[in-house]
Structures are given as C-alpha cells and as structure tokens.
Amino acid sequence: MPISRAEFPRPQRIGNKDVFIVNNHNDAMLPWAAIRCHLAAPPLLLTLDHHTDMHLAFTHFLCSVRGGTNWDRERLLEEANELCRDVDFNDAGSVCDACIRCHRPHFDDAIEGAYLERKLADLSRLAKAFNLTDFPESGYILDIDLDYFHTHQSIKPRDASVFHDLIRRATAVTVAMEPIFVQQERLDTCINSQLLFERIKEHISKAATITGCTKEPNNHA
Numbered sequence: 001m002p003i004s005r006a007e008f009p010r011p012q013r014i015g016n017k018d019v020f021i022v023n024n025h026n027d028a029m030l031p032w033a034a035i036r037c038h039l040a041a042p043p044l045l046l047t048l049d050h051h052t053d054m055h056l057a058f059t060h061f062l063c064s065v066r067g068g069t070n071w072d073r074e075r076l077l078e079e080a081n082e083l084c085r086d087v088d089f090n091d092a093g094s095v096c097d098a099c100i101r102c103h104r105p106h107f108d109d110a111i112e113g114a115y116l117e118r119k120l121a122d123l124s125r126l127a128k129a130f131n132l133t134d135f136p137e138s139g140y141i142l143d144i145d146l147d148y149f150h151t152h153q154s155i156k157p158r159d160a161s162v163f164h165d166l167i168r169r170a171t172a173v174t175v176a177m178e179p180i181f182v183q184q185e186r187l188d189t190c191i192n193s194q195l196l197f198e199r200i201k202e203h204i205s206k207a208a209t210i211t212g213c214t215k216e217p218n219n220h221a
Contacts, residue, residue, distance in 0.1 A: 019175060020174045028176055044136070046143065104151060108154055139171045151187050165207075178193060182196065
C-alpha cells in the first residue's frame with residue numbers, strides 16, 4: 001500500500017544532525033531515498049543492526065578466530081567442556097544463563113571505541129576491494145536499529161569517541177525503534193526501545209559539541 005505524505009518520516013534536528021526515526025526498520029528505506037535525492041552521488045549505508053539470520057555464520061567465524069585455520073580440536077573441546085560443566089541441560093534457565101555468559105562481553109562492546117575501530121578497519125579493506133577508496137570520506141548514512149543493543153552497558157560505552165566520530169561525519173542518521181525486537185533480544189530487562197532512543201539522542205547531541213577526532217575522556221570510570 002502506498003505511504004501517504006502524512007506518514008512519510010520527517011527528520012528531527014538533534015544537535016546539528018538530521019535524524020529520521022521509524023518504527024520498523026524497513027521503513028528507513030523512505031528517508032534513505034529522500035536523502036539520496038539531495039546528493040550528487042549515492043551515499044554509503046553504514047548499519048548497526050542485529051541479524052538473527054547471521055547467527056550460524058557468526059558462530060563459524062568465532063570458531064575460526066578462536067581455532068585458527070588449523071583448529072586445535074582438543075583445545076576447543078576443553079573450552080566447550082569448561083563452559084558446559086556447570087550447565088544443567090534439563091533446566092532451560094541454566095542453558096540460557098550459559099548463553100548469556102558467552103555473549104554478554106561481545107554485546108557490551110557494541111559501540112566501544114576499540115571494537116568499532118576493528119570493524120571499520122574490516123570495512124575499509126572491503127571497500128578497497130570494491131574500489132571505494134574514499135570510504136568513509138565519501139559520505140554515508142548512519143543507520144541504527146535499536147535491537148543492536150542487548151545490554152545496559154552496550155549503550156553506555158567507556159569510550160564513545162569512535163561512535164561520536166561516526167555520528168559527526170554522517171550525512172544523516174536513521175533510527176529504527178523496533179520495540180518488539182528490542183524486547184525479544186535484550187539481555188537486561190531494564191532496557192526498552194524508548195530508553196535506548198533517549199541514550200542515542202544524548203550521543204548525537206554530545207557528538208555535535210566535540211570537534212576533531214581526539215579520544216574523549218572516560219566519564220564512566
């Protein structure tokens with residue numbers, strides 16, 4: 001069904017940045033198209049999102065990183081046994097707790113400076129492979145799906161300097177609220193899409209007040 005003019009997402013001005021807020025992530029394609037119309041060339045799209053369809057690939061990647069190209073089967077089995085030793089497989093809660101212990105450190109680092117730097121380095125190598133040698137200077141839309149944040153710590157990084165730099169350099173920002181998926185994927189029950197959005201607005205506002213790319217002071221120590 002065609003979307004009406006009244007339903008078309010309109011940007012909010014937060015700090016010095018146009019921010020488009022949508023409820024469902026697929027609706028972000030509308031502001032992406034509108035932004036493209038005002039640019040000489042198509043911008044890149046830099047997305048922070050949680051894709052459950054990528055779990056298997058993510059797990060295989062972790063195994064390759066931990067085990068290397070020549071996997072040490074005995075060592076991997078030993079690590080798995082350590083993880084499983086205290087799990088009661090007849091108790092769903094015990095299994096869930098073990099999964100959370102595995103994934104929480106990764107989720108907590110969602111927008112930590114060192115983590116994003118590694119991911120951006122990977123993206124730069126991919127961009128060069130596709131002859132996009134001016135990434136990210138060529139311009140991009142920063143797209144944030146709030147179901148990317150699973151823990152309370154994930155939205156309060158110790159070092160937000162890289163995230164703030166990504167915000168500053170973005171042509172525009174889109175935010176997908178996705179309240180149902182936030183609730184489904186969260187590890188901490190204290191978070192919801194509205195709380196996450198308030199924290200994102202704070203990051204955007206703070207990014208607008210900081211000049212340069214120097215590391216920001218740690219206010220969480």
